[in-house]
Amino acid sequence: xxxxxxxxxxxxxxxxxxxxxxxxxxxxxxxxxxxxxxxxxxxxxxxxxxxxxxxxxxxxxxxxxxxxxxxxxxxxxxxxxxxxxxxxxxxxxxxxxxxxxxxxxxxxxxxxxxxxxx
Ligand SMILES: [Zn+2]
Numbered sequence: 001x002x003x004x005x006x007x008x009x010x011x012x013x014x015x016x017x018x019x020x021x022x023x024x025x026x027x028x029x030x031x032x033x034x035x036x037x038x039x040x041x042x043x044x045x046x047x048x049x050x051x052x053x054x055x056x057x058x059x060x061x062x063x064x065x066x067x068x069x070x071x072x073x074x075x076x077x078x079x080x081x082x083x084x085x086x087x088x089x090x091x092x093x094x095x096x097x098x099x100x101x102x103x104x105x106x107x108x109x110x111x112x113x114x115x116x117x118x
Contacts, residue, residue, distance in 0.1 A: 003042050006049065008035040009092060014081050019074025021057040022064055029058045030074060032081045038092045046095035048088050053081075 016030040034053035038045045055064045055078055069075045 005040060006037050007040050007043070007045075008037050009045075009089070010035050011051070011053070011085055014085060016055065016074065016077040016081065018077050019069075019071045021060060021062060022068055022070055022074075023062040024057060024060040026057060026059040030077075031056050031058060032078060032085065033063075034085070036088065036092065041095060044095040044098070045092045046099075048092040051085075053078075053085065 011034045014032045016028075016032060018028065019030055020027040021030060032053055033056050034051060036051045037049045039047055039049060053066070055066075055069060055074070056062065057064075066075075066078060069078055
């Protein structure tokens with residue numbers, strides 16, 4: 001039995017420098033949070049999939065997706081933070097790296113055995 005599926009990895013939160021909360025109108029108290037989903041086999045990440053980001057207010061704890069951000073300053077900050085959070089962590093490719101290492105090991109062992117027998 002192979003256990004596989006999709007899991008989420010938390011993205012490090014980033015504080016937004018400008019803008020006010022769409023719910024409580026508190027200024028300069030917004031954060032960008034999110035997670036990147038990845039495909040796993042036996043809980044080992046094979047490759048990353050899509051990323052979900054949202055803004056949260058530290059005062060009222062409201063969670064807002066991009067389309068709910070009406071303040072242009074906040075929306076601009078959110079968009080620039082999306083560019084900052086674009087990098088994908090290497091460990092989300094752990095399973096792919098292990099599979100490539102296994103394939104190269106088998107090839108090297110096969111070549112060595114072929115040279116040894118001939
Ligand atoms: Zn708020």
